[in-house]
Amino acid sequence: MEYFLNEKQKIIRDLAHRIAEEKMAPLVSEYDLSGDFPWDIVDVLARSDMFRVFIPEKYGGVPGGIFEMVLVTEELSKVCGGISLSYTASALGTMPIILFGNEEQKTKYLPQMAEGTIAAFALTESEAGSDASNIQTTAEKDGDYYILNGTKQWITNGGEAEIYTVIAMTDKRKGARGATAFIVEKGNPGFSFGVKEDKMGIRASTTRELVFDNCRVHKNSILSRPGMGYIVALKTLDRTRPGVGAQALGIAQGAINACLDYTREREQFGQAISNFQVIRHMLADMAMQNEAARSLVYNTARMIDAGVREFNRESAMCKCFASDVAMKVTTDAVQIFGGYGYMKDYPVEKMMRDAKITQIYEGTNQIQRDVIASTLWKK
């Protein structure tokens, strides 16, 4: 498929590909096993300017946007969907400031993020998952300050990131309209981290609780206005869902690539299994489905960058479709590898574990279908 990348987009993709192949590939199993945060890779990504592609040029970015972030995420995810998430989740943490930050906030934070300072986004709580409006964390006004109390759960890059966007309730009586988004820096008194979660997949990515215990935050760190927190969260996620889509199609492409190599080497009944129609047709389906996912993800990202106003349906579709494809493709990849596919010595079982989360986070695929359905009758 020809995706008509311009010269700069090709350069971005090719450099991300090189970093993935030369720097990440040798360390994938090690990070999957240890679950350590991949600082050495993040450092290479930062020095190579990969964090600049989604930041406006005025604040230290390079020409780019969501589409360029998608290209980088896809290339990294072909090799490791866990390490790539450390990158993409930082883009998620940066987006609220790009979208809703005032000049002072943008000038203070975006140049640091362009340099590779890690960011994180904190919405989810134990009782606020799909029902994101049921946030229990509170922010009580005290003069020029707000006092945060509560616990955020499963926050990607938690503990590693320096800069957090945290959604808390400033007025519980107003429900979703009583939520407010705050920028909170690591090291702020009253802000600490829970234990690192032990996960099924994306193990090279860190997931922690954020604990707020009388954490005082100045009112200048509010993004947009009090009461806009839920809007900040939804608008941010609409823009970053193609990133999850890109992660999914990268993982799936990595699995397809592994199958193409394996099926030529593996012999049964006296010949390479790539000769068998049953294998060929499985791979044809995998390639076809992932190409469709790629078209949906790329086009949605380009729509967003082009400034189209309404894209929440496409954003939901591309994330949901690409992640369902990734789950199907990686499951089939394990099947093609047979018994070897189930073993940790071979790459595809990890890809299957990594793929699963893409159907769950940044809105479960069930919620995405609700979002899509709700737009269908609109004129």
Added chain:
Amino acid sequence: MNIVVCIKQVPDTNEVKIDKKTNTLIRKGVASIINPYDMHGIEAGLQLREKLGGKVTVISMGPAQAEDVLKQAISLGVDEAILLSDRAFAGADTLATSYTLAMAIEKIGITDLVICGKQAIDGDTAQVGPGIAEHLHFPHTSYVEEIVDINEESIRVKKKIEDGFELIEMQLPALITVIKELNQPRFPFLRGIFRSREIEIPIWSADDLDLDKAAIGLDGSPTQVVSIDTPRVDVEAEVFSGSPGEQVEELLRELSRQKIF
């Protein structure tokens, strides 16, 4: 600190083949890369600039296509690049090459440190770096594995020798040639690659330099290549068979028969 790094365009040896008739490298269709040792020189220059400020200039002598490797150096973050290209430079041996590069460094202006890779992977002479230093009357140290200390007046380096290292301090300006133990060359960065696509690399010819034209190119090269041969290997091998014990016995018998034992 003003640093000049000399780099050479070489064929990617992972792809290179030898023409069996002429015993020379087949360069046609083979990708060109920055000589790998020079990559460590560029990295050293960039690290010193990050620490001390200043400027890193990269120079290369070669045909017009050598512009590619200078652009690669720009994509890694060097400030300026200059190509020395002229038919008059062609056929230069290490003496003429080092003279030409030295005259270019003089033209660049005040230089505190010149860095070269220890040798090029195509010629393997390791002479050009020290040659430049001699022409410039700079002190020099080759095979540098670590820059221990550097300030505005002097540099202290570890030179790798067979069983360890020598600690050498030199007054600046000086020249070092570096080995791969010195550092880990970085990846290019996007702003560098974008800049490399737009930048025009200045080309200096013999007329641009203040030099003795009899000392450059083929005329300035006392080295004459008479012929190039591949050493013949016609050793006959004997393969022992039998159990490991029998093979060892046979080997010992053979070694004592040849009076090696």
